[in-house]
Amino acid sequence: MTAVAIIQARLSSTRLPGKVLLPLGGRPVLDWVVTAAQAIAGIDKVVIATSGQGDDDAIAAWAKAAGVACHRGPLDDVLERFAQAARAERADIVMRLTADCPLLDPRVCGEVLALLKRSGGAYASNVTPASWPDGLDCEAFTMAALESAAAEATRAADREHVTVFIRDRRHRFAQSSLVCPLPGLQSERWTLDEPADLAFLEALVEHLPERPSYLDVLAALDARPELRAINARIIRNEGFAKSLAKESLPTWNGAVTSTALLARAEKVIPLGSQTFSKSRLQYPADSPMFLTHGLGGKVWDVDGNSYVDMVCGLLPVVLGYQDPDVDTAIRNQLANGIxxxxxxxxxxxxxxxxxxxxxxxxxxxxxxxxxxxxxxxxxxxxxxxxxxxxxxxxxxxxxxxxxxxxxxxxxxxxxxxxxxxxxxxxxxxxxxxxxxxxxxxxxxxxxxxxxxxxxxxxxxxxxxxxxxxxxxxxxxxxxxxxxxxxxxxxxxxxxxxxxxxxxxxxxxxxxxxxxxxxxxxxxxxxxxxxxxxxxxxEALSLAASIATIDKMKREPVIDRLWQTGGHLATEVAKLAALHGLSEVFSLVGRAPWMILAVQDHAKARKEAIKTLFAREMLRAGVLFLASHNVCYAHDGADVARVLTAWDVALAKVAEELATGRLEERLPCPAVMPVFKVR
Incomplete structure (x- = not known):
């Protein structure tokens, strides 16, 4: 079984042009990455995947001089570039590395590779959850998973960032994560994207051995903590966030897998769910019924659809999914017992x-x-x-x-x-x-x-x-x-x-x-x-609660809930007025938990209106039940996606009401409340 490490590299970076060939400690940044990759246990060959653009001729020339195989492919379709390189090398397993991570740790990468092999899954990484320093990122996946992504992915962000299609489909591609054993390192930034990063790395490598491990880097920084301030302002995964921001609405992949799983579940579970409010009784037909994972303020379903989650587990998820402080507390307690x-x-x-x-x-x-x-x-x-x-x-x-x-x-x-x-x-x-x-x-x-x-x-x-x-x-x-x-x-x-x-x-x-x-x-x-x-x-929950409460005392969690919920309420009121639906839609309650109130219209019952609205919200990338259950992790991009979804859903409701046949044209039965208490 051939395992190939593929390093993606290009010179046309907008924030720091030519960064991968810039000198660092007397040698090009790319040389740091290649040297680290060649030391990864279990990797049979290291290659570079760059674009066919003239800008990247210098990368190909460097690779030739260094004796490293270089494959060239599309500039923006990096997924296809990887697939071509992997095919050419007859890879069975691919490890994805990036040329802007000069402090890559071969031992950490080797553990990720071993995790993939021993788990028998399709994908393993140290990036989900983000518990390692930014700059130690590595992902390993099977050639079969890569070929599936290359053949099926249509979203621009999926093509540009290679593994997103695989990561989003956890029901289909079995996955494992290597979590950092040391807490709090997710806030460390050791990658190269901007001039401030280069200044940070130049100052740091003076104090590192020739082939540093992440512990060497950490020790050097702990001895000189002032270095961290050089690039502290830069946001992690900013490039991926920008790719998503270009999308006006997410691609809806349908609910085929959810529908099949619901039929299977209902053979052994009444309603196919443990909770009335999470069952088919409360969602329009053809809605997602099963989720695979959550991160921050988002969740993913078994069909690979992503949503900003405005349900948040029926309100328990107040900090966000995979909160590092809570998850660390749970892991630490798990080591002692449950x-x-x-x-x-x-x-x-x-x-x-x-x-x-x-x-x-x-x-x-x-x-x-x-x-x-x-x-x-x-x-x-x-x-x-x-x-x-x-x-x-x-x-x-x-x-x-x-x-x-x-x-x-x-x-x-x-x-x-x-x-x-x-x-x-x-x-x-x-x-x-x-x-x-x-x-x-x-x-x-x-x-x-x-x-x-x-x-x-x-x-x-x-x-x-x-x-x-x-x-x-x-x-x-x-x-x-x-x-x-x-x-x-x-x-x-x-x-x-x-x-x-x-x-x-x-x-x-x-x-x-x-x-x-x-x-x-x-x-x-x-x-x-x-x-x-x-x-x-039960000790895991107690430890989680202590960590949750301590974080709420330490950080402005509840203030953020009020701010986020209040902003959403203000903007939703404007959108309802814009679409002429202020008499039909409103949000009531206080900002941290605002409840959707829908009134009957002369041409449709409120239950039918609400069903159509919820259906459109889902297809616009927002998981919505009956209220805005905001969490601390909901960020500006999440809020923007929610408001875009409101705009789209209200427009659809207004359009259907104008026909006078909303209920007749509703593509599914109207959802009725379990019972009314408020």
Missing amino acids: SFSLATTLETELAERLVDLIPCAESVRFGKNGTDATSAAIRLARAFTGRDRVAVCGYHGWQDWYIGSTTRNKGVPEAVRGLTGTFAYNNLDSARQLFKEHPGEMAALIMEPMNAVDPAPGYLAELKELAHAHGALLVFDEVITGFRYHLGGAQTLFGVTPDLASFGKSMGNGMPISAVMGRADVMHEMEEVFISGTFGG
């Missing part, structure tokens, strides 16, 4: 953080999802008060005590349903009526302190007074609002402290963890009330 026979100190460390941040928290217990936390709060309230009835407002999970009060109450005994009463948000008289109808029977009033609208002035405080006047506890369901509106939750934002509160979703950046917390005297009931689970102290 679930143990006794408690770990992680439980105390996280509980102490929550007590410090959240006004009502004097004592804390953990669960795995929001339903665990809300149900624990209700059981505690019943034990503490000796009463059975509860008043609810909002969505509180799937347990009998709550779901029995909704239209999804199948399977819940009538006797249990009768113990729960609902009251209207911002309507104090509605809550008063429940207490009046059941005097001395209410254990708790549980509510989302905010969802689509703000609480009226004094409303939350008056509800607390009402509950206490009748001997009931006030419980805030902050599964959504916690760690999204404020580090201390909505109770801090609105200045009203409940007796108990449930938190979840954002507190673990996607890991399954929730918490019930509150007054010490109420929480003391936990010593007798049986609320106990094998995985309540």
